[in-house]
Amino acid sequence: MADPVTERSTTAARQPGADAPPGAPKIEVRGLRKVFASRRGEVTAIDGVDFSASAGEFVSIVGPSGCGKSTFLYIVGGFVDATDGTVVVDGSPITGPDPARGIVFQEFVLFPWKTVMGNVTYGLAEQGVPRSERRERARQLIETVKLTGFERHFPKELSGGMKQRVALARTLIMDPDILLMDEPFGAIDAQTRVILQAELIQIWERTKKTVLFVTHSVEEALYLSDKVYVLSGRPARVKEVIEVDLPRPRDPEQIVGTEAYGRLHRRIWGLLEQEHRAHGDDR
Amino acid sequence: MATTAEASGPGRRPGPAAAAIALPILSVAALLGLWELAPRIGLVRPTSVPPFSDVIAEVVTVLGRPEFLDNLGSSAQRWAAGFALAILIGIPLGTLMGRWRPLYNLVDPLLVVGYPVPKAALILIFVLWWGAGNVSRIGIIIVGCLIPIVISSYHGAHGIEPRLLWSARGLGTGRLGSWFRVILPAALPQILSGLRLAIAISIFTLLGSELLIRGSGMGAFMFTALDNGQTLVVFAMSTIIAVIGFMLDFLYVRAVRRGLPWLEGEI
Numbered sequence: 001m002a003d004p005v006t007e008r009s010t011t012a013a014r015q016p017g018a019d020a021p022p023g024a025p026k027i028e029v030r031g032l033r034k035v036f037a038s039r040r041g042e043v044t045a046i047d048g049v050d051f052s053a054s055a056g057e058f059v060s061i062v063g064p065s066g067c068g069k070s071t072f073l074y075i076v077g078g079f080v081d082a083t084d085g086t087v088v089v090d091g092s093p094i095t096g097p098d099p100a101r102g103i104v105f106q107e108f109v110l111f112p113w114k115t116v117m118g119n120v121t122y123g124l125a126e127q128g129v130p131r132s133e134r135r136e137r138a139r140q141l142i143e144t145v146k147l148t149g150f151e152r153h154f155p156k157e158l159s160g161g162m163k164q165r166v167a168l169a170r171t172l173i174m175d176p177d178i179l180l181m182d183e184p185f186g187a188i189d190a191q192t193r194v195i196l197q198a199e200l201i202q203i204w205e206r207t208k209k210t211v212l213f214v215t216h217s218v219e220e221a222l223y224l225s226d227k228v229y230v231l232s233g234r235p236a237r238v239k240e241v242i243e244v245d246l247p248r249p250r251d252p253e254q255i256v257g258t259e260a261y262g263r264l265h266r267r268i269w270g271l272l273e274q275e276h277r278a279h280g281d282d283r
Numbered sequence: 284m285a286t287t288a289e290a291s292g293p294g295r296r297p298g299p300a301a302a303a304i305a306l307p308i309l310s311v312a313a314l315l316g317l318w319e320l321a322p323r324i325g326l327v328r329p330t331s332v333p334p335f336s337d338v339i340a341e342v343v344t345v346l347g348r349p350e351f352l353d354n355l356g357s358s359a360q361r362w363a364a365g366f367a368l369a370i371l372i373g374i375p376l377g378t379l380m381g382r383w384r385p386l387y388n389l390v391d392p393l394l395v396v397g398y399p400v401p402k403a404a405l406i407l408i409f410v411l412w413w414g415a416g417n418v419s420r421i422g423i424i425i426v427g428c429l430i431p432i433v434i435s436s437y438h439g440a441h442g443i444e445p446r447l448l449w450s451a452r453g454l455g456t457g458r459l460g461s462w463f464r465v466i467l468p469a470a471l472p473q474i475l476s477g478l479r480l481a482i483a484i485s486i487f488t489l490l491g492s493e494l495l496i497r498g499s500g501m502g503a504f505m506f507t508a509l510d511n512g513q514t515l516v517v518f519a520m521s522t523i524i525a526v527i528g529f530m531l532d533f534l535y536v537r538a539v540r541r542g543l544p545w546l547e548g549e550i
Contacts, residue, residue: 079449097452109446113468113545123454126464154545167450174454 024091025052026210027076027178032085034071045071047235049085055177056208060221062268063231064275069214070182072236076212077103077180089178099123102176106183108163110155116142116166117151123174141169144203161192172203179211185220194252197223218268222261223252230271233279239271333515341519354504361417361500362489365424369481373429377436378470387437394430402427403491410496420492427488428481435477439470475539475550482535486528
């Protein structure tokens, strides 16, 4: 039996870069702008963001709170329309949500009326995959996220960390090329967060999905990412793109003490601090 | 209920918990005791207020009478028809209002105006329009139940976390599929609260229509007893109807709890 996580989709369109010329980025965002209409007039949330991620890359997006980094992710997901600019995935502009771009939100937005098994198999059921097959694939994924034994539990019976494991499994079962994560561990206690980060890295290393990871934690971004986009305060612009050249596998406790980590950490903090001062943000 | 649980928590004396059980029993017993004694010692005329024990005995007699069962049957059919139609109209209307603003703007003023209108006042108008038959009786049940069902369905559908819908869309659910697989189940807890209110209202409007239109049904049966001076039957019928209302609510809550184990909080 093929592992649903490692097994690649056989449809050509889902192969990384199948439609794009070789070497082209997996995700390419150009001149992205988002203007919201509000009662006091128009508010520019995102103002001219360029962004690119290669296939298999782990890219974090950090920025001051409320800067529009989640909105950026929702636009790449196809849930929110951009005012201006283009989002190109595998060489084609996106037209809306797609299971090939899986998303995990900060709050645990599981279907409360479905069990763990029902939540994880939801996407396959939508595709018409027979019940026995989807349950089989779900069982392996539930094992991957270490929730075996909780298949029949409802979300209300789970802790925050467990809910987020279910959300991850529900997204991973669609075998997306791209994983969009909106501060997925933000609402989880510190110890559980460390465990979930390590498990996410294991899954990513095994499946080599392209990950866009929004976080407000510099430590988290440095531990997980190949590349960190630092966004400015509202309206969001790209302040700097920082390559994280720390060797993998990374030990979360050991890298903190290294000189390279310290340099990167000071650099990102310096950028964020400038933003906080510029916007008078007290957080 | 919450106070009972608090009072019986660890480290508490049993006193408050015992009192929480004893005091309600005391008040109910006092009421029933007064009901029993007042006519017997001559405080009220037994023809106005028959003693409680006589009423209970009459309840048993009434339950065995074939004409009672006939009238119960007509009432039950009207109730089921009115309640079912209110659900069939109210849930789609309310959820559509919750997801489509123009419909909300169109219907909401009617609800605001209709809400405080006593439904009993409409019964005679319905009779003018549709005659003294089942259309009027069922119509008044529908109108009475529709408002809580529409309002609760509206709130349930309107308040859905957008990212819950996005999650489904991201997993391949289309716009039409979202209605059945996300919006309706997500709105269900609030819809079920609205249905519980509607059950209480439906009993009230059913009885009101039968008391005014007469003909057949529990209300008509009761009114005929009053006309014939059978005070005891009137009291027995009131008791039976009160118990039916209580049982419907009790069974409804039990059924929802059992059928939907994922529900959080009260309905």
